[in-house]
Amino acid sequence: MPDLRSTSNRRLKMLYALIFCSFLGLAAGLYFFQIMHSDRYTHLASNNRLRMIRFPPVRGELFDRHGTPLAVNVTTFDIMGYPLDIERENMVETLAALLSRHGIPATGEELGASLKKQYGPPYRVVRIVGNITLSQMADLVADPEFPQQLFPIPVWRRTYPAGSLAANVTGFVGEISEQELRTLSDSGYIGGDLIGKGGVERQHEAMLRGTPGEEYVEVDARGRKVKNLSVKQPGRGVDLLLSLDLGAQRLAVDLMKDYKGAIIVMDVKTGEVLVSYSSPSFDNNLLAWGVSSKEWDALVRDPANPMMDRTISGAYPPASTFKVLTALAALEEKVVNTSTTFRCSGSFKLGPRTFRCWRRSGHGSVNLLSALQNSCDVYFYQVGLKLGIDKLMEWGDLFELGRPTGIDLPGEVSGTIAGPEWKQKRLKEKWYLGDTVNYSIGQGFLLMTPIQIARMYAAIANGGILVQPHFFSTLGQNSVTLPVSKKNLEVIQKGLDYVVRRGTGRHAASFGVTVAGKTGTAQNAHGDDHALFAGYAPAKDPKYVAVAMIEAGLHGGSIASPMVGEILSYLLVPESRGR
Amino acid sequence: MEERRPPLRESLASLDKLQLVAVLALYLLGMLSIYSAGAGRALRGGELALRQGIWGVLSICAFLVVLHIGYERFFSLAYRIYAGALVLLLGVIVLGLTVKGAQSWFNLGFFRLQPAEFGKVALALVLGKHLSRFPPNDGPSFVGGLLLAAASGVLVLLQPDAGSALVYGIIAFAAIVVAGAPRKYSTGLILGGAALVPFAWFFLKDYQKLRILVFIDPWRDPLGAGYNVIQSRIAIGSGGLFGKGYMNGLQSKLRFLPEPHTDFIFSVFSEEFGFVGALLVLLLFGLLFWRMLEAGLRSKDIRAKILVAGIAAWMWFQVVESIGMSIGLLPITGLPLPLMSYGGSSLLALSIAFALIQSVYISTLKSYE
Numbered sequence: 001m002p003d004l005r006s007t008s009n010r011r012l013k014m015l016y017a018l019i020f021c022s023f024l025g026l027a028a029g030l031y032f033f034q035i036m037h038s039d040r041y042t043h044l045a046s047n048n049r050l051r052m053i054r055f056p057p058v059r060g061e062l063f064d065r066h067g068t069p070l071a072v073n074v075t076t077f078d079i080m081g082y083p084l085d086i087e088r089e090n091m092v093e094t095l096a097a098l099l100s101r102h103g104i105p106a107t108g109e110e111l112g113a114s115l116k117k118q119y120g121p122p123y124r125v126v127r128i129v130g131n132i133t134l135s136q137m138a139d140l141v142a143d144p145e146f147p148q149q150l151f152p153i154p155v156w157r158r159t160y161p162a163g164s165l166a167a168n169v170t171g172f173v174g175e176i177s178e179q180e181l182r183t184l185s186d187s188g189y190i191g192g193d194l195i196g197k198g199g200v201e202r203q204h205e206a207m208l209r210g211t212p213g214e215e216y217v218e219v220d221a222r223g224r225k226v227k228n229l230s231v232k233q234p235g236r237g238v239d240l241l242l243s244l245d246l247g248a249q250r251l252a253v254d255l256m257k258d259y260k261g262a263i264i265v266m267d268v269k270t271g272e273v274l275v276s277y278s279s280p281s282f283d284n285n286l287l288a289w290g291v292s293s294k295e296w297d298a299l300v301r302d303p304a305n306p307m308m309d310r311t312i313s314g315a316y317p318p319a320s321t322f323k324v325l326t327a328l329a330a331l332e333e334k335v336v337n338t339s340t341t342f343r344c345s346g347s348f349k350l351g352p353r354t355f356r357c358w359r360r361s362g363h364g365s366v367n368l369l370s371a372l373q374n375s376c377d378v379y380f381y382q383v384g385l386k387l388g389i390d391k392l393m394e395w396g397d398l399f400e401l402g403r404p405t406g407i408d409l410p411g412e413v414s415g416t417i418a419g420p421e422w423k424q425k426r427l428k429e430k431w432y433l434g435d436t437v438n439y440s441i442g443q444g445f446l447l448m449t450p451i452q453i454a455r456m457y458a459a460i461a462n463g464g465i466l467v468q469p470h471f472f473s474t475l476g477q478n479s480v481t482l483p484v485s486k487k488n489l490e491v492i493q494k495g496l497d498y499v500v501r502r503g504t505g506r507h508a509a510s511f512g513v514t515v516a517g518k519t520g521t522a523q524n525a526h527g528d529d530h531a532l533f534a535g536y537a538p539a540k541d542p543k544y545v546a547v548a549m550i551e552a553g554l555h556g557g558s559i560a561s562p563m564v565g566e567i568l569s570y571l572l573v574p575e576s577r578g579r
Numbered sequence: 580m581e582e583r584r585p586p587l588r589e590s591l592a593s594l595d596k597l598q599l600v601a602v603l604a605l606y607l608l609g610m611l612s613i614y615s616a617g618a619g620r621a622l623r624g625g626e627l628a629l630r631q632g633i634w635g636v637l638s639i640c641a642f643l644v645v646l647h648i649g650y651e652r653f654f655s656l657a658y659r660i661y662a663g664a665l666v667l668l669l670g671v672i673v674l675g676l677t678v679k680g681a682q683s684w685f686n687l688g689f690f691r692l693q694p695a696e697f698g699k700v701a702l703a704l705v706l707g708k709h710l711s712r713f714p715p716n717d718g719p720s721f722v723g724g725l726l727l728a729a730a731s732g733v734l735v736l737l738q739p740d741a742g743s744a745l746v747y748g749i750i751a752f753a754a755i756v757v758a759g760a761p762r763k764y765s766t767g768l769i770l771g772g773a774a775l776v777p778f779a780w781f782f783l784k785d786y787q788k789l790r791i792l793v794f795i796d797p798w799r800d801p802l803g804a805g806y807n808v809i810q811s812r813i814a815i816g817s818g819g820l821f822g823k824g825y826m827n828g829l830q831s832k833l834r835f836l837p838e839p840h841t842d843f844i845f846s847v848f849s850e851e852f853g854f855v856g857a858l859l860v861l862l863l864f865g866l867l868f869w870r871m872l873e874a875g876l877r878s879k880d881i882r883a884k885i886l887v888a889g890i891a892a893w894m895w896f897q898v899v900e901s902i903g904m905s906i907g908l909l910p911i912t913g914l915p916l917p918l919m920s921y922g923g924s925s926l927l928a929l930s931i932a933f934a935l936i937q938s939v940y941i942s943t944l945k946s947y948e
Contacts (some may be wrong), residue, residue, distance in 0.1 A: 012757055015757070035819070041815070045814070045816075
């Protein structure tokens with residue numbers, strides 16, 4: 001089709017002409033801007049007159065369940081300036097000298113480094129110095145040498161009245177990092193903004209944050225305001241009333257003394273957390289007001305790990321506290337009933353291996369209730385073997401072990417319900433029956449966080465409902481009803497009652513409240529055994545569950561159980577306070 | 580019609596050298612500007628330029644592979660290639676739905692792949708094949724060709740990427756015109772397109788409407804949407820005749836310019852190299868278009884003519900749009916400036932397109948009986 005070819009060619013040439021013409025148009029446009037009006041745009045470029053002042057939002061405050069403040073704002077002043085002004089003259093050095101003269105330590109280098117961190121277009125005002133008190137500020141502006149291009153603006157600073165008492169819960173705020181800026185750039189953060197760095201401050205950042213205010217101004221060449229272009233007032237964040245009970249929390253801190261570990265108290269029906277203390281703690285006020293990198297390093301590298309919230313990030317062997325799950329599974333799977341008895345001679349032989357009971361002389365003939373009461377290991381070895389590892393893991397999974405509880409704090413770990421598959425993968429070893437034996441008393445590879453233990457005991461106390469632990473209730477709390485019979489739960493509850501009444505947990509009973517619970521002593525490969533007690537009260541109509549995990553505390557019965565007893569009594573028997 | 584492939588060395592020897600020079604020169608000017616644009620941002624210029632360099636190497640490999648295979652083979656697979664492109668376009672939409680929030684790319688670990696860029700080549704290819712087999716002389720073939728093109732255009736629009744969808748429309752229009760559609764059809768298309776504009780307005784997102792409104796009057800919102808246009812114009816205008824010199828562009832260094840390494844790369848370049856530099860870029864693009872169209876004109880193969888028209892129209896539109904928006908003569912669409920803007924998928928797709936056109940050019944050098 002020769003004529004089609006010539007048509008196509010003609011039209012290709014038309015495209016050619018179109019391209020040529022459009023390029024001429026572009027060249028004309030460029031000529032117009034770059035040659036004819038070059039002066040005007042050069043002038044505009046050198047006088048970019050736009051300035052923006054940003055007013056940081058007022059952050060929502062945190063309170064405990066009785067309205068006691070946990071995180072509040074105080075007014076301080078920031079000295080602000082525009083990057084163009086600051087660069088033009090040697091303002092940083094001048095200001096540093098001025099500040100030192102008025103007793104505020106500062107060097108030009110430090111100020112320069114902090115400025116460098118606040119990336120942003122030059123029309124946006126930046127903070128040169130922060131945390132100036134009202135009297136200091138009045139003193140400074142009265143000095144005739146105070147650079148006129150700089151100006152103070154009031155800002156809110158965060159303080160934590162409870163400080164280290166609840167640092168793991170409240171967390172702290174800090175200046176947004178470059179990496180956070182990059183990932184959050186769509187949410188309107190800019191360099192220099194404060195952002196929640198841990199705990200509730202971080203978890204509920206979106207609610208607490210508020211909205212920044214902005215004021216655009218046109219300025220003259222000296223940086224003085226000519227007129228306002230637009231103003232947007234900052235919006236206050238939401239105040240949060242947390243479920244924490246600061247009084248009980250303070251008691252937990254006292255009880256913990258110098259031990260390392262965690263104490264947690266939770267409402268068995270709602271999942272509200274009243275006490276959550278991780279020891280050792282840290283002073284979040286220091287962090288919120290800015291620490292040097294040296295101080296920060298010291299905190300992070302501290303072998304006692306004060307920045308780790310042991311209630312949710314510490315994974316420990318649940319030890320004998322796990323026996324309730326073995327017992328419940330055995331009843332539910334009809335492997336044993338309440339009259340099934342085993343003989344405990346103080347040890348149990350499986351093939352060539354011998355597994356000891358903690359009581360060398362043995363418990364004699366034991367049934368489920370007496371086995372719980374006296375924490376008889378041999379009884380649970382045999383029940384565990386009859387159940388088998390698959391069933392044990394199935395029940396662990398049902399109680400959502402090995403998964404985070406979803407508590408509203410960042411950094412929760414999932415623990416592990418390590419079974420045969422896990423062992424094969426991690427240790428490249430087969431699962432032996434001996435592993436099942438250890439598993440049934442909560443030793444071996446199994447790891448749980450204190451919050452997971454508390455949640456498991458809450459489910460036993462409240463009739464089989466797996467609640468959602470939380471500090472601040474948002475809509476859609478999801479609790480799971482477990483498929484367990486009331487009758488079997490009552491058996492376990494009775495066993496836990498016996499533990500405190502006349503078994504290993506007697507020390508929890510002497511505080512005027514009826515506690516039911518279970519002791520535990522977790523083998524620790526790195527030192528002394530960890531002491532554990534998980535219990536709830538009142539035993540008849542449970543309201544709160546408490547878990548105490550004391551690292552290297554040796555015996556759950558003597559160390560951990562009185563802590564749980566005393567704190568539960570504080571909450572349930574107000575008359576007992578201050579004894 | 581089995582043809583023996585010429586060895587790669589022979590193909591390389593008979594490449595259109597002028598076209599090659601134009602492409603490489605534009606790519607290198609782009610690299611210079613990307614490095615400069617990034618320098619204002621916490622020294623990320625080196626990192627950006629390095630990545631663009633890696634994409635350049637990948638693009639050269641792709642160019643060689645496509646050249647070796649030859650454009651005829653691509654035509655014989657055109658429908659399948661197009662179908663593949665449609666699947667990928669659908670894929671990003673589905674992915675966008677599942678990960679919440681629209682996106683136009685696949686994340687392949689260390690880089691992102693944008694199917695919309697490769698779809699442009701596939702569209703030009705399939706239209707070349709289809710429209711030469713069923714010339715759009717009569718109603719049914721004309722509509723058939725339109726529907727074929729609409730399949731990919733609509734998917735891109737759904738991403739949603741209105742700017743790229745516009746490019747798809749331009750490719751289809753150029754291909755249909757060069758395939759010999761009667762004048763009444765092409766004018767009909769233009770009129771139909773114009774009639775759709777008021778309707779399209781309702782489908783635009785708020786930010787897109789704002790872009791068009793501030794195009795009409797940038798001072799309408801000097802701190803928001805109009806800000807980009809104003810600052811870009813200031814960058815270009817203050818460049819003057821010879822520019823402020825390489826790495827001296829204050830508009831980009833002081834971060835007045837938004838998106839300097841992608842959308843506004845031309846502003847970065849012409850602030851530093853002035854009117855003279857801007858004209859050089861226009862001349863290089865002119866040289867490139869001349870050589871591309873020349874290959875189409877010389878070829879006896881209608882398919883190749885349509886292919887060249889589609890590719891040339893695509894690139895032309897992006898060049899004019901990108902430069903036009905940076906001096907505020909056209910609304911902002913966010914389309915990259917071919918060869919110069921930072922972006923791997925765009926570069927890779929372009930190098931495939933150039934390889935196809937070079938392959939067409941080489942085929943015209945063969946003597947025919």
